[in-house]
Structures are given as structure tokens and as C-alpha cells.
Amino acid sequence: MATRTTPTKTRIGQVLAAILTALTLMAPDMAQAQSRIKDIADVEGVRDNMLIGYGLVVGLNGTGDTINNSPFTEQSLIGMLERLGVNVRGDTIRTKNVAAVMVTATLPPFTSQGSRIDISVAAMADAKNLQGGTLLVTPLLGADGEVYAVAQGAVAISGFSAQGAGASITRGVPTSGRIAGGAIVEREIDFALSDLPYLRLSLRNPDFTTAVRVATAINQLVGPQTAKAIDPTSVMINVPAQRQADLVGFLGEVEQLRVQPDQVARVVIDEASGVIVMGENVRISTVAIAQGNLTIKITETPQVSQPAPFSQGGQTTVVPRTDIQVDDGADKKLAVMPSGVSLQELVNNLNALGVGPRDMISILQSIKAAGALQAEIEVM
Numbered sequence: 001m002a003t004r005t006t007p008t009k010t011r012i013g014q015v016l017a018a019i020l021t022a023l024t025l026m027a028p029d030m031a032q033a034q035s036r037i038k039d040i041a042d043v044e045g046v047r048d049n050m051l052i053g054y055g056l057v058v059g060l061n062g063t064g065d066t067i068n069n070s071p072f073t074e075q076s077l078i079g080m081l082e083r084l085g086v087n088v089r090g091d092t093i094r095t096k097n098v099a100a101v102m103v104t105a106t107l108p109p110f111t112s113q114g115s116r117i118d119i120s121v122a123a124m125a126d127a128k129n130l131q132g133g134t135l136l137v138t139p140l141l142g143a144d145g146e147v148y149a150v151a152q153g154a155v156a157i158s159g160f161s162a163q164g165a166g167a168s169i170t171r172g173v174p175t176s177g178r179i180a181g182g183a184i185v186e187r188e189i190d191f192a193l194s195d196l197p198y199l200r201l202s203l204r205n206p207d208f209t210t211a212v213r214v215a216t217a218i219n220q221l222v223g224p225q226t227a228k229a230i231d232p233t234s235v236m237i238n239v240p241a242q243r244q245a246d247l248v249g250f251l252g253e254v255e256q257l258r259v260q261p262d263q264v265a266r267v268v269i270d271e272a273s274g275v276i277v278m279g280e281n282v283r284i285s286t287v288a289i290a291q292g293n294l295t296i297k298i299t300e301t302p303q304v305s306q307p308a309p310f311s312q313g314g315q316t317t318v319v320p321r322t323d324i325q326v327d328d329g330a331d332k333k334l335a336v337m338p339s340g341v342s343l344q345e346l347v348n349n350l351n352a353l354g355v356g357p358r359d360m361i362s363i364l365q366s367i368k369a370a371g372a373l374q375a376e377i378e379v380m
Contacts, residue, residue: 037214038255041201041235046109049189051148053103055138056080057121057155063129064099070125073100080136099127103138103151105183113188116181119151123175130155130177140183151183194247199237206232209262217257265375267364274357276364278375285372 056076057064065073077098081088105119121135133155140149156179159172203210211229218227218237227237243250265281301321367373 034258034260036255037201037217037257037259040205040210040259040261041203041214043251044200044202044234045191045196046193048109049107049142049148051105051107051140051142051183053138053140053151055101055103055121055151056136057099057101057123057127057130057133058097058136059132059134060097060099060127060130061132062096063131064096064127064133065123065125067093067095067098070100073098073125076100099130099133100124101130101135103135103140105140105149105151107142107148107185107189109189109191111185111188113185115185117149117183117185119179119182121155121177121179127175129157129174131157131174135179135182146187148187148189149183149185151179153179153182155179194244199239199251201235201237203233203235205261205263207262207264208232210259211235213259213262214257217259218254221253221257266378267373267375268378268380269361269364270380271361272380274361276357276360282373282375284367284374 054076056073067074067077074093077093077095078089101121101123103119103121105117107117111117119140121130123130135152135155138151139147140151142148155177157172157174157177159170159174201214203214208229211232211234214235215227215229218235219225222240222243225238226240227235229235237254239247239250263279263281265283266279267282268277269275303319303321304316305319306316364373365377368375368377
């Protein structure tokens, strides 16, 4: 007898096939959990440099600085016009189409002369909006006071501001913006990577275990005694003589190595917003938790009392009616968490108690005070 497959069985078979496919793709869990060295460490000496400058944004539609309230804007405007051959010193300047701004940028490592970098522009005085403005030529200085780039261009803002006779609205920050590719690099920062006698990797999250794992992975690729963890932050690499000529290629191979980074068990709490972030290594010892609140609810429902019809001397009065309800949290449960509870089990137990983020912060701090939370608590 032929067997007939029902649509329900067909759908179940499709679901099972999809689950098996997903489990097959998720098999190499450890490989997916590992991170590349380039994502957890930096090469010392290969770093960004901060640039800053002061300039003027013109072309604003009456939303610029008030000249009377911003003397530095007036002085900058007079100085710029004098450099262009226009003498307005001693005259009264009445314009609201100019704004004094600070210009900031990040100069990436190995940026060559003539390259373009993005810049950020932010108003300094009482300008209302930088929309439609154009930044005039602004030198960008490094920490040593030297000019490394020159910025100019139309400012693009992400916010907006509008107002009418009786109301106004502002979204985002219209007094700051960016100029994509708005600065041209005029000076390079000398750094010869090939002249370094050795390389040093700096871990972004210092940890002894992670440093040892990075050194081990490099030694397995190149050879023993090539890399050595010298502290929780640094891993020193002695570049083999045969790879000195191709140092960039050597670093490219090292950066692609994968290691499993380790971290200290930590609970980060932001009391202002009620956000709690817990790492996977957070564990607690055996502890019992009970959470309940005393809530008193008072409801006033006054009623009107009227005299009987045709009564003599009767008055209409308001009779108070008060209803008081007390919730002492008697329906709350006591949760007992055994030793070695994982993060998922901790969250499940606290959720079972009906605990919100705010109460969970107090509970975690109480568990830590009791010595049962095997993790650091960092309050932001």
C-alpha cells in the first residue's frame, strides 16, 4: 500500500531539515567565537593623530552669530577681510550670516600628502543653525602646533530647526556638522615601519590570558620564540630576518590569526538609564533572593448628597469617599540560586520574580555585598 504524505508531515519535515541545516552551520562554535588579532590589538606606533582648527562659516540664512555678543567672531571677520584687501576696521558690522566654529579631524597613520580626510565642524557662539553654510579656508594644527591639513567646503548637518509665530521645533544638533573629504593633507607624519627592530602589539582590553594566547598563535605561525607576552597589554614580536623585507605582508598574516580573547567577569550598570550589561563569565554562589515592594494606593471618589425633595432646611453637600489598598508584595516569590549559576540562569530567576531593571541593579549590588557575586561591578 502506498503511503500518503500529509501537508502537515511535509511541513514538519521541512522544519526539521531547516533545523539540521542550522545546526550544521553552527557546529564550529569555537571558530566563530574567536576574534582576529587585528580586532583586539593595535601595532604600537601605528596610530591616529588629532587635528584642530578655528575658522568661519559663511552663507548662513540669518542663523549665525550675533556680532555684538561674539567679539571673537567680529575680530576674525575683520581680520579675514583685511587679508583680502577690504578694510572695515572701525565700522559697525551688522551681519548674522557668519559663525565662528571649531574644526576637528583625525589624521590616519601613513596618510600621504594630498589625501583628503573628513572633518567635523561645531559652532562656538550663539549661532542657531549651520545649514547651508560654507567653511572658509581653515588650517588644522597638530599637538606640536604645525599645520598638517587645510579644510574648506560646504557643511552638512544631520539636525534641523524650524519655528513659527507660536511654536518651534528642533531635531538633532543643527549647530554641528561634517564635511566629507573636507580637508587636504599638507604634511605627512614620518614613520618608517621597516626600521623598527621589533614589533609590539598593544591589546585594547589588557588581559594576561589573552596576551599569552596571542603570543602562542604567532609562534605557531612563524616559529617558537618569535612572540612573547611581556605584560597584560603588550606582546613583543621579533620579526624573522627573512621577513624583514616584507614587513607589511608579515603583519597582514599576523593580523588574520584568530584567538579566543578572555575577559574579567564584570557587570556594568548605568543607573541613569537603568541599563545592565553582564559578561558571560559572571557567576554567583548559592544565594536566596526575595524581592517585594510595599505599595499603598489611595483613591478619592467624592459623592454628592442631596436633601429629600421639598425638605425644609436641607443642603447639598459633598461626602468624601476614600478607598485605601495596600499591596505588601506577599505574592512575591523567594528564589534560591545554587552555586555556579550562569548568566542565563541568573537572568531567568530574576525575571521569574518580576524584577525590573531598576530593582535588578539593587539586587546585584546586594549580592555583591554578600560576597556571592563572583564578578566586578562597574557603575557608570
